[in-house]
Amino acid sequence: DAKTTQPTSMDCAEGRAANLPCNHSTISGNEYVYWYRQIHSQGPQYIIHGLKNNETNEMASLIITEDRKSSTLILPHATLRDTAVYYCIVRVNDYKLSFGAGTTVTVRA
Amino acid sequence: GAVVSQHPSWVICKSGTSVKIECRSLDFQATTMFWYRQFPKQSLMLMATSNEGSKATYEQGVEKDKFLINHASLTLSTLTVTSAHPEDSSFYICSARVDRGSYGYTFGSGTRLTVV
Numbered sequence: 147d148a149k150t151t152q153p154t155s156m157d158c159a160e161g162r163a164a165n166l167p168c169n170h171s172t173i174s175g176n177e178y179v180y181w182y183r184q185i186h187s188q189g190p191q192y193i194i195h196g197l198k199n200n201e202t203n204e205m206a207s208l209i210i211t212e213d214r215k216s217s218t219l220i221l222p223h224a225t226l227r228d229t230a231v232y233y234c235i236v237r238v239n240d241y242k243l244s245f246g247a248g249t250t251v252t253v254r255a
Numbered sequence: 256g257a258v259v260s261q262h263p264s265w266v267i268c269k270s271g272t273s274v275k276i277e278c279r280s281l282d283f284q285a286t287t288m289f290w291y292r293q294f295p296k297q298s299l300m301l302m303a304t305s306n307e308g309s310k311a312t313y314e315q316g317v318e319k320d321k322f323l324i325n326h327a328s329l330t331l332s333t334l335t336v337t338s339a340h341p342e343d344s345s346f347y348i349c350s351a352r353v354d355r356g357s358y359g360y361t362f363g364s365g366t367r368l369t370v371v
Contacts, residue, residue, distance in 0.1 A: 182294070189261070189348045189362035190299070193275055233298075235341040242289065243360055 150234045155250040163212030164221040166249055171215040178237045179210060181219045184248070190233065191215040193219065224253045256283050257353045261363025268339055268370055276334045276366045284329035285351035287309045289360075290322070293346040305332045320331030 151169040158164040178197050182190040194201055194208045196217070201208045208219040221228055233248040237252060256282040267276050278288060281289040286307050291299040303319075306312040306324035313319045321343075332351075336343055349363040 178359075182362075184299075187346070187365070187367070189259075189350075189365045192359060192361060195359050238361075242301060242304060244301060245291075247298050 152249045153178050157252050164224040166219040168192050169216045179217050180235045182233045195237045211225050229253045257361045259361050259363045273337045278332045280305050280330045280351050287352045288332040289350040291348045326353040339368045344370045
C-alpha cells in the first residue's frame with residue numbers, strides 16, 4: 147500500500163492561498179490521490195481526488211507532479227472555517243481508505 | 256447528494272451494556288460501508304468493512320465479537336458495541352463508497368460514545 151507523508155502542521159493567513167504538500171513516492175499507477183479534511187468532532191469531508199491530471203473544483207485545486215510521487219492541495223482563499231486536519235490518502239485495494247496523521251491547518255485572521 | 260446519516264451523534268452508556276450505532280445512506284445505495292474509530296488527537300483507524308448481505312471483514316486486532324456489524328440492506332449498516340467498557344469510549348465514524356459522481360467516499364458525522 148502506498149503511504150503518504152504530510153507536514154504535521156501549518157499556519158496560513160485568512161484570505162491567502164494555502165498550499166498543502168503530500169509525498170506518496172510509492173504510489174502505484176492505478177492508485178488515486180484523495181484529499182479529505184476533518185473539522186473538529188465531525189466526520190471527514192471529501193475535498194478532491196485525482197489520478198494524473200490536475201483537478202479543480204469549488205473547494206480546491208489538486209496539483210499532481212508528473213511522476214505522481216507528490217501532490218499539493220491548494221485552498222485558493224483560506225477562511226477561518228478551513229481550519230481543520232487535512233488528510234492526503236492514496237486509495238488502497240478493496241476500496242479501503244487508510245488515514246495517516248494528516249496536516250493540522252490553522253487559518254489565522 | 257451522497258449523504259450518509261449517522262445516529263446517534265452522541266451516547267452515554269453504563270459499563271456492561273450494549274450500544275447500537277446506525278449509518279444510513281440517504282440518496283444512494285451503499286453496497287460497501289466502513290467503520291472507523293478515532294481516539295482524541297489521533298487519526299481515524301479502520302475497524303471493519305461491511306458488505307451488504309455478507310459478513311463484515313475486520314481489521315487485525317479488532318474483536319469481531321465485541322463490535323458487531325450488520326449490513327442487512329443497501330442503505331443501512333449498524334455497529335453494535337457489546338458489553339461496553341470505558342476503554343471503548345471513542346468517536347465512531349461510518350463511511351460509504353459512492354459509485355457515482357466524484358465523491359469517492361462519503362462519511363457520517365460520527366458518534367461520540369462515552370462509557371461510564
